Amino acid sequence: MRMEPIVRYGIKSRFDNVCALCGAPTSVGDRIYKLPDKRGGRKWVCAACRWEDEERVIDLPFVLRKVDHRMGVGPYTPNLAELQVILGAARGVVLETDDEVFLFELLDQCLEARRPRILSRAKMSTLLDVLRRAAE
Structure with a gap:
């Protein structure tokens, strides 16, 4: 099964918003990603929520x-x-x-x-x- 380009590469945000999973603010121009259908489909998330980031601080x-x-x-x-x-x-x-x-x-x-x-x-x-x- 092939991954949609919008899921893999994301898009640049057109307006200020928040990540659908963690609530982190996203600004105009930030790269955001659509979740795959098996993970919620219609939600837009920040890069750290879409791709595991070992350096992300969880405090x-x-x-x-x-x-x-x-x-x-x-x-x-x-x-x-x-x-x-x-x-x-x-x-x-x-x-x-x-x-x-x-x-x-x-x-x-x-x-x-x-x-x-x-x-x-x-x-x-x-x-x-x-x-x-x-x-x-």
Whole structure:
């Protein structure tokens, strides 16, 4: 099966927008890529989300931006590097509710099994609360 040129080579953005996956801002002239049909099809993403970038820094501000962005567009599945950042940030925060405790036990199990789970908007909201407290 042949890859579409727009998927492989992308286009120059015609207006300022954000990446559909990570929420990173894209400016006019930045190269953006259409995701392949098997990964979502109609979404436009930045180069770092389209092609694996080993030098991409995955830190707390990145994860916060990504989760906040995903709240508006649908579910979020953290990758293993993001799970490590999330769990590392949560170590310094007091978990206040049973939902927070349950969520972080679930995320810890996911990291241990190396199988991330899809998080609903309710779980993303709980996650955002904890991550924002960790960022303070």
